[in-house]
Amino acid sequence: MLLRVGALTLVAACAGFADGKDTLTPAARQLNADSFEYVWKTVRDKHWDPKLGGLDWQAVHDELRAKLDKSTTMEEARQTMRAMLERLKQTHFGIVAAEAYEELDSPGSREGNPGIDVRILAGQAVVTSVDADSPAAARGVKPGWQIVRVDGKELAPALGRIQESFAKSTLLDLIQSRAVTSRLAGAAGTPVTVDFVNGAGEPVALKLDRARPRGVMARLGHLPPMYFWAESRALRPDIGYVRFDIFFEPEQLMKTVQAALQSCRECRGFVIDLRGNPGGIGGLAMGLAGWFTDRQGLQLGNMYLRDNTVKFAVFPRPEPFRGPLAILVDGCSASTSEIFAGGLKDLDRARIFGTRTAGAALPSVFERLPNGDGFQYAIANYISQGGKPLEGIGVIPDEEVKLGRQALLAGQDPVVDAAVSWILKQKN
Amino acid sequence: MNRHFTGRNLALAAALLVTASGARLAAADDLPKAEAILDKFIDATGGKAAYQKHHNEMATGSMAVPANGISGSLTVYHAEPDKSYTEINIEGVGKIMDGTDGKVAWSLSAIQGPHVKEGVEKADALRSARFNAEVNWRDLYKQAQTTGLESVDGKDCYKVVLTPNEGNPVTHYYDKQSSLLMKTTATLKNPLGEFPVESMLSDYRKEGEILVPHKVSQKAAGQEYSITIDTVKYNVEIPKDRFDVPDEVKALLNKK
Numbered sequence: 001m002l003l004r005v006g007a008l009t010l011v012a013a014c015a016g017f018a019d020g021k022d023t024l025t026p027a028a029r030q031l032n033a034d035s036f037e038y039v040w041k042t043v044r045d046k047h048w049d050p051k052l053g054g055l056d057w058q059a060v061h062d063e064l065r066a067k068l069d070k071s072t073t074m075e076e077a078r079q080t081m082r083a084m085l086e087r088l089k090q091t092h093f094g095i096v097a098a099e100a101y102e103e104l105d106s107p108g109s110r111e112g113n114p115g116i117d118v119r120i121l122a123g124q125a126v127v128t129s130v131d132a133d134s135p136a137a138a139r140g141v142k143p144g145w146q147i148v149r150v151d152g153k154e155l156a157p158a159l160g161r162i163q164e165s166f167a168k169s170t171l172l173d174l175i176q177s178r179a180v181t182s183r184l185a186g187a188a189g190t191p192v193t194v195d196f197v198n199g200a201g202e203p204v205a206l207k208l209d210r211a212r213p214r215g216v217m218a219r220l221g222h223l224p225p226m227y228f229w230a231e232s233r234a235l236r237p238d239i240g241y242v243r244f245d246i247f248f249e250p251e252q253l254m255k256t257v258q259a260a261l262q263s264c265r266e267c268r269g270f271v272i273d274l275r276g277n278p279g280g281i282g283g284l285a286m287g288l289a290g291w292f293t294d295r296q297g298l299q300l301g302n303m304y305l306r307d308n309t310v311k312f313a314v315f316p317r318p319e320p321f322r323g324p325l326a327i328l329v330d331g332c333s334a335s336t337s338e339i340f341a342g343g344l345k346d347l348d349r350a351r352i353f354g355t356r357t358a359g360a361a362l363p364s365v366f367e368r369l370p371n372g373d374g375f376q377y378a379i380a381n382y383i384s385q386g387g388k389p390l391e392g393i394g395v396i397p398d399e400e401v402k403l404g405r406q407a408l409l410a411g412q413d414p415v416v417d418a419a420v421s422w423i424l425k426q427k428n
Numbered sequence: 429m430n431r432h433f434t435g436r437n438l439a440l441a442a443a444l445l446v447t448a449s450g451a452r453l454a455a456a457d458d459l460p461k462a463e464a465i466l467d468k469f470i471d472a473t474g475g476k477a478a479y480q481k482h483h484n485e486m487a488t489g490s491m492a493v494p495a496n497g498i499s500g501s502l503t504v505y506h507a508e509p510d511k512s513y514t515e516i517n518i519e520g521v522g523k524i525m526d527g528t529d530g531k532v533a534w535s536l537s538a539i540q541g542p543h544v545k546e547g548v549e550k551a552d553a554l555r556s557a558r559f560n561a562e563v564n565w566r567d568l569y570k571q572a573q574t575t576g577l578e579s580v581d582g583k584d585c586y587k588v589v590l591t592p593n594e595g596n597p598v599t600h601y602y603d604k605q606s607s608l609l610m611k612t613t614a615t616l617k618n619p620l621g622e623f624p625v626e627s628m629l630s631d632y633r634k635e636g637e638i639l640v641p642h643k644v645s646q647k648a649a650g651q652e653y654s655i656t657i658d659t660v661k662y663n664v665e666i667p668k669d670r671f672d673v674p675d676e677v678k679a680l681l682n683k684k
Contacts, residue, residue, distance in 0.1 A: 221493070
């Protein structure tokens with residue numbers, strides 16, 4: 001069994017909001033120094049590339065250790081460690097504030113949100129979905145509405161800055177949408193004021209309550225707790241559909257998929273919607289793929305550790321679905337989502353619809369540092385079965401289909417529609 | 429607790445990594461024969477007669493990946509001649525099962541689903557499942573050779589390479605002083621690849637008349653995995669269907 005955990009750096013990073021203004025005690029300074037050394041040595045000893053791409057890691061240490069020693073706040077120390085990891089220029093290396101673990105368990109956490117998902121479409125923050133029974137749904141917020149301001153702050157300048165910084169990065173969509181959702185997040189029960197533009201082009205200002213996220217809180221080791229949900233339905237009587245927010249809770253996820261497939265034995269096709277799915281337990285990509293092939297000996301790709309190569313083997317289930325399979329992705333599909341979608345695309349087992357994925361697919365693990373912060377580090381490179389890395393490239397859809405505000409306002413999902421259209425053209 | 433089987437439990441739980449070690453070679457003539465070392469180990473842990481009093485065992489404990497904060501409970505059933513069933517429960521992962529009825533070797537988890545072991549993987553599983561493998565090693569390995577003397581945790585250990593009838597050799601390190609097995613190295617093969625494994629055995633304590641290691645730590649893919657055994661019971665009442673092949677695995681077999 002593979003207990004490696006696919007990465008969630010960006011999600012986790014958004015979960016931590018330490019104010020970091022407390023002056024450090026001598027004991028805290030020492031813990032930060034120990035943490036710094038641990039991070040530095042871990043990368044030196046465990047990164048899959050012993051040469052770190054030619055980076056002078058000792059020089060990085062010497063430069064930033066001096067800076068760390070001058071830190072006067074926890075946040076400064078944390079930023080110095082993050083700066084060290086940023087020199088690697090790779091995803092899945094990060095420091096998660098200790099508060100992210102504590103706050104998620106406490107009433108004062110930032111886990112609450114109004115129940116809105118957002119993407120940046122044509123430079124605008126647009127509501128792409130509204131959770132049923134959420135505060136946003138109760139106040140009539142609809143997909144397609146534009147978000148202009150959150151708590152009085154204009155989104156456009158921040159989105160513009162991210163656009164400039166990440167214009168050439170596959171991470172652009174993910175970082176922009178996170179920038180908006182993190183502004184919407186806060187303690188459950190607290191309000192957030194959102195200025196929308198509705199479908200008629202009219203401004204709508206709403207004070208929305210934040211509620212606990214949809215789903216059940218899932219935990220795995222030192223990963224910050226996450227909320228998991230999975231749903232299935234029939235898009236038509238003869239096309240099944242499964243969507244889940246994260247590759248967690250294996251038993252619940254697999255039960256959902258199994259039930260969906262059992263009720264869809266004679267279906268013409270099946271759709272797995274991974275839009276917005278940031279990944280999770282890497283091994284689940286292998287197990288999930290097994291529901292869609294009966295061919296033995298297949299693999300989604302290879303994980304290259306410093307001393308070993310791990311095959312991401314597919315384990316066929318006894319009664320897999322063999323009909324047309326469509327996988328939906330977007331710029332917020334990352335990590336295990338990319339391993340799954342990219343692998344099945346390379347195996348010519350699925351057709352991919354949507355937009356290019358985040359290109360953030362390095363297998364990683366989480367540890368806790370002496371100072372209590374979480375430390376995520378990639379332990380391997382990953383090459384999809386087609387021979388290309390996913391990191392920095394992502395999964396490029398077979399059919400690029402972009403969401404548009406007008407379609408959302410009309411209650412349409414052009415990505416789902418494209419997948420259905422393709423399935424209906426396939427021979428039974 | 430069967431030493432071979434203990435190592436298998438960890439192999440079940442993770443992709444594995446090795447740390448290669450250079451043996452301090454001694455002249456072959458200076459070293460005791462492997463047969464003598466293995467017999468001494470049996471004597472040191474209780475003697476052949478003590479082992480042969482047992483026809484099955486049940487062990488409970490825990491397994492963990494301490495650095496990642498992952499931990500879970502562990503239950504192992506093992507019975508003559510070569511039946512085994514291991515169940516690990518990890519929060520956030522669920523139940524991971526692995527077993528054999530002596531004919532079919534399998535694994536089953538929510539993450540990967542059912543899997544029927546074949547080839548070397550099956551041979552390894554059946555060998556690991558052999559009850560009282562310590563006293564029956566001649567049935568399992570076609571060759572046993574002492575190849576050197578090496579320090580393990582500061583103790584001089586005889587290095588014994590055991591070559592099975594099928595599969596990769598296994599190397600055992602026996603303490604020269606106590607004759608106890610201190611370390612094993614092997615290469616496991618499964619659908620995820622070939623993985624060298626290093627297991628350190630410690631905390632030997634008597635369970636009945638037999639000395640049993642209660643801690644095993646394993647290095648795997650840059651991570652360390654640990655098993656702690658809390659209880660070992662022999663000749664227990666084992667549910668009749670304990671070693672039956674699960675329905676999900678049977679469904680796979682029926683397709684073949």
